[in-house]
Amino acid sequence: MPKQKTLRLVLGDQLNERHSWFKAPDKEVTYVLMEIRQETDYVKHHIQKVAAFFGAMRAFAERISELGHRVVYLKLDDPKNRQTLSDNIADLSQKRKFKKFEYLLPDEYRLDVQLREITAKLPIQCQAFDTEHFLTERQDLKEFFAGKKRFLMESFYRHMRKHYDILMDNGKPVGGQWNYDQKNRQAYDNKFPIPKPLLFENNLMDICRTIRKKKVKTFGDIEPEKVIWPVTRAQALALLKAFVKDGLQAFGTYQDAMTSANWHMFHSRLSFAMNTKMLHPLEVIEASIKAWEKKPSKIEIQQVEGFVRQILGWREYMRGIYWALMPDLFEMNYFDHRATLPDYYWTGETRMNCMRMAIGQSLKHAYAHHIQRLMITGNFALLAGVHPDEVDEWYLGIYIDAIQWVELPNTRAMSQFADGGLVATKPYISSAKYIHAMSDYCETCAYDWKKRRGEMACPFNSLYWDFFARHQKRLQKNPRVAMMYRVWDRMDKGEQKVVLKRAALYKRNLNDL
Ligand SMILES: Cc1cc2nc3c(=O)[nH]c(=O)nc-3n(C[C@H](O)[C@H](O)[C@H](O)COP(=O)(O)OP(=O)(O)OC[C@H]3O[C@@H](n4cnc5c(N)ncnc54)[C@H](O)[C@@H]3O)c2cc1C
Ligand code: SF4
Numbered sequence: 202m203p204k205q206k207t208l209r210l211v212l213g214d215q216l217n218e219r220h221s222w223f224k225a226p227d228k229e230v231t232y233v234l235m236e237i238r239q240e241t242d243y244v245k246h247h248i249q250k251v252a253a254f255f256g257a258m259r260a261f262a263e264r265i266s267e268l269g270h271r272v273v274y275l276k277l278d279d280p281k282n283r284q285t286l287s288d289n290i291a292d293l294s295q296k297r298k299f300k301k302f303e304y305l306l307p308d309e310y311r312l313d314v315q316l317r318e319i320t321a322k323l324p325i326q327c328q329a330f331d332t333e334h335f336l337t338e339r340q341d342l343k344e345f346f347a348g349k350k351r352f353l354m355e356s357f358y359r360h361m362r363k364h365y366d367i368l369m370d371n372g373k374p375v376g377g378q379w380n381y382d383q384k385n386r387q388a389y390d391n392k393f394p395i396p397k398p399l400l401f402e403n404n405l406m407d408i409c410r411t412i413r414k415k416k417v418k419t420f421g422d423i424e425p426e427k428v429i430w431p432v433t434r435a436q437a438l439a440l441l442k443a444f445v446k447d448g449l450q451a452f453g454t455y456q457d458a459m460t461s462a463n464w465h466m467f468h469s470r471l472s473f474a475m476n477t478k479m480l481h482p483l484e485v486i487e488a489s490i491k492a493w494e495k496k497p498s499k500i501e502i503q504q505v506e507g508f509v510r511q512i513l514g515w516r517e518y519m520r521g522i523y524w525a526l527m528p529d530l531f532e533m534n535y536f537d538h539r540a541t542l543p544d545y546y547w548t549g550e551t552r553m554n555c556m557r558m559a560i561g562q563s564l565k566h567a568y569a570h571h572i573q574r575l576m577i578t579g580n581f582a583l584l585a586g587v588h589p590d591e592v593d594e595w596y597l598g599i600y601i602d603a604i605q606w607v608e609l610p611n612t613r614a615m616s617q618f619a620d621g622g623l624v625a626t627k628p629y630i631s632s633a634k635y636i637h638a639m640s641d642y643c644e645t646c647a648y649d650w651k652k653r654r655g656e657m658a659c660p661f662n663s664l665y666w667d668f669f670a671r672h673q674k675r676l677q678k679n680p681r682v683a684m685m686y687r688v689w690d691r692m693d694k695g696e697q698k699v700v701l702k703r704a705a706l707y708k709r710n711l712n713d714l
């Protein structure tokens with residue numbers, strides 16, 4: 202326990218009240234949380250994202266004050282707020298004569314660099330602490346895959362299952378299989394009614410007013426008096442409880458499905474609560490396993506395994522990828538894509554129904570589920586050859602859960618293949634066939650999902666073949682796409698020409714689709 206007068210920094214995504222820092226109040230220790238322009242302005246964010254982060258930070262500050270801790274909270278419009286981490290920390294430590302500065306290791310590379318610079322300059326003792334949140338250390342994944350060409354998620358996931366003894370039975374996976382992906386790829390067939398979502402009604406009007414007053418540039422919709430995202434641990438726990446009760450039973454089965462009738466389906470919407478560290482990943486995993494153990498006739502193993510894999514596997518894996526590949530990942534552009542992101546990513550105004558639905562709900566709720574992000578908006582950006590910087594900027598801004606450590610590897614590596622295949626064994630692209638199979642979007646679309654050429658042919662189709670044709674040199678040796686090259690090569694040359702002509706027309710008029 203520190204005896205010297207100490208300033209401790211808590212960042213907006215470090216709202217973990219169960220961290221050992223908060224075990225007992227210490228009158229020598231002051232915690233600081235700050236709403237700063239540095240964070241509102243590094244990218245244009247969705248208004249719900251800024252409001253929910255500030256709302257959760259304010260609630261957290263209040264909570265730890267109630268527990269007896271000393272807290273300084275700098276609101277965005279506080280005249281004492283110097284609007285950057287460096288200036289506020291320097292100011293506070295000088296004016297209040299702190300003898301020590303302590304911080305929790307940030308999850309973003311840019312903040313890691315900044316905090317190291319800050320601590321190098323501060324004339325007082327400085328120390329960094331673990332956030333006690335993740336299930337792996339920053340460099341674990343890099344070490345796990347040392348000497349390997351590819352970082353295969355499945356082998357990492359199996360290692361995590363064994364290491365944490367999760368869904369294991371005497372060294373073997375429970376149910377006899379590591380993964381039930383084959384059973385988990387169904388389109389929505391109405392067999393299970395989609396549960397009514399638990400939506401909070403947080404009144405964040407005051408925060409929204411300040412954001413507007415300070416002219417922070419944001420986008421997207423908000424109902425300032427009814428913000429739906431959890432801003433306290435109690436709310437986050439309620440969301441977890443609601444998910445294991447209602448959503449988990451069909452989570453795995455429909456995790457790849459999309460429907461225009463509903464924006465969340467059976468997904469947990471827990472990413473914001475976990476990424477702000479209000480919830481610990483292990484407690485989320487344990488809650489899901491407990492629910493399955495209690496009612497195995499209602500929740501099958503493939504539902505719970507599918508969910509556990511997302512958190513124990515994908516989430517930790519992506520974090521490891523981030524630390525293994527940063528800062529290079531930030532600049533990767535394997536296909537040398539240069540197109541600009543079409544305007545409808547910011548408005549939802551396009552005739553492509555799948556894009557209108559996925560972008561529309563993202564603007565409305567700051568949320569889209571994984572397959573919408575990967576196989577609709579990400580897929581289209583990759584097929585259209587959009588520069589990964591622009592794609593990243595959009596994903597980092599629009600989603601409630603977007604923090605660079607998880608957004609960047611998902612977008613740049615997984616979705617845009619800009620890492621050249623370290624993460625994904627092949628680019629995640631599809632024609633309209635997949636979208637039609639996994640959703641009802643094509644049924645009411647202005648475009649024809651069956652057509653790859655001619656008037657109103659679905660843009661995903663010609664752009665799909667155009668993608669293979671233009672990247673043949675880079676991709677044809679990849680065994681996972683060799684089949685597609687065989688199909689392309691067998692296509693009549695005249696037909697190839699017409700399809701590529703249609704793709705060229707669409708690429709010239711990307712903004713008008
Ligand atoms: C292009 C792209 C960008 C993405 N950007 C982000 C982002 O900025 N922040 C973010 O948290 N997730 C991101 N994801 C991953 C995933 O889409 C979201 O975690 C998920 O949609 C959040 O909704 P949910 O909580 O309802 O998830 P559920 O479907 O209920 O899944 C449960 C949990 O598993 C974890 N999870 C699932 N898939 C992934 C994944 N691929 N990577 C990391 N964690 C995962 C999340 O914590 C999620 O809350 C992105 C995916 C893609 C394809
Ligand atoms: S037809 Fe094409 S653009 Fe329209 S919804 Fe289907 S895949 Fe999307």
